[in-house]
Amino acid sequence: MTEKPKHGSAELDRLDLKILDVLQRDNKTPQRTIAEMIHLSAPAVQRRIKRMEEFGVIQANVALVDPAKVDQSITLFVEVEMESERAELYEAAKRSFSAAPEVQQCYYVTGEADFILIIIVRTMPDYEALTRKLFFGNNNVKRFRTFVSMERVKVGLSVPLE
Amino acid sequence: MTEKPKHGSAELDRLDLKILDVLQRDNKTPQRTIAEMIHLSAPAVQRRIKRMEEFGVIQANVALVDPAKVDQSITLFVEVEMESERAELYEAAKRSFSAAPEVQQCYYVTGEADFILIIIVRTMPDYEALTRKLFFGNNNVKRFRTFVSMERVKVGLSVPLE
């Protein structure tokens, strides 16, 4: 038709990207509205969204909550350095970090650290207790370095879609 | 009624927190479904959600996109250290960082760094170009340290709701 369509494969065309662009900002945008934006019908938009969800392009649809409004006002960054590089110990650490609700994000990285964590807590004593559980309680953690966030300048999980 | 209600203030009761808990996971959950979970009527749930949106407790409703599925597969962490501490220069830096779509998150922190950025790019040359624009192009940036993410162990913006 007008745009380059996609066949059996997982390809996303310009219209799909535009849909994602909208949904990344506000996934409550009516399909009709999106349809008008990209000159498609609502059902077409709906099918594309469904397809992208099935394909995992869209991983989840979530509400973003302001931590401060629920009294979870302290954001922390932690660089964690591990002692041993044994795979099983890494996996155990990953599971441990992932399981903690205070750990909002956890990345395994290269460089001077092994993991980088983003943590949200209500109070510093809460953080202290968490470090005891996650780091001191894990004797494969060699050391960790904490940064305290003073301002959340930009927060989101939007992926750039050129 | 059954639960501790809220009056003029911004207080969130147990039911509000439960609603947030659901919406943080899947904001497409029908209000009727949530209503059943917490033993309320759908309109009651709808009003609570509306109120929390107006109050800013719910900041946004978004779709989470898998970066890899749109060929944006490199996640980077950058600790940025600034030269001068003059407020206006900080503000300028914040604006510059925030304006870049590749910068997914930006936090102003205490400690050995001033800013921590989470960046998503398609290729390393893209990152190189970005550093030139954001860091080398800003002569108030003293130095920056990059970590490359090898695995996104846990990614989200969920706030712990005890």
Place this chain on the structure above:
DNA sequence: CGTATAAATGCAATTTTGTTGCAGAAAGCG
């Protein structure tokens, strides 16, 4: 080059979900 096949689309009907008006119940307050 035309024909067969697969894929995507639009429209209209249907279903599901969200929204609103209103009367009644619960909680705070003088």
Place this chain on the structure above:
DNA sequence: CGCTTTCTGCAACAAAATTGCATTTATACG
């Protein structure tokens, strides 16, 4: 106590999402 405010549920309503179906478009292939 009785008044006021705030919620709530129910039922009607509006809006949005979803489905079936015929048609158009694109790709593959003879």
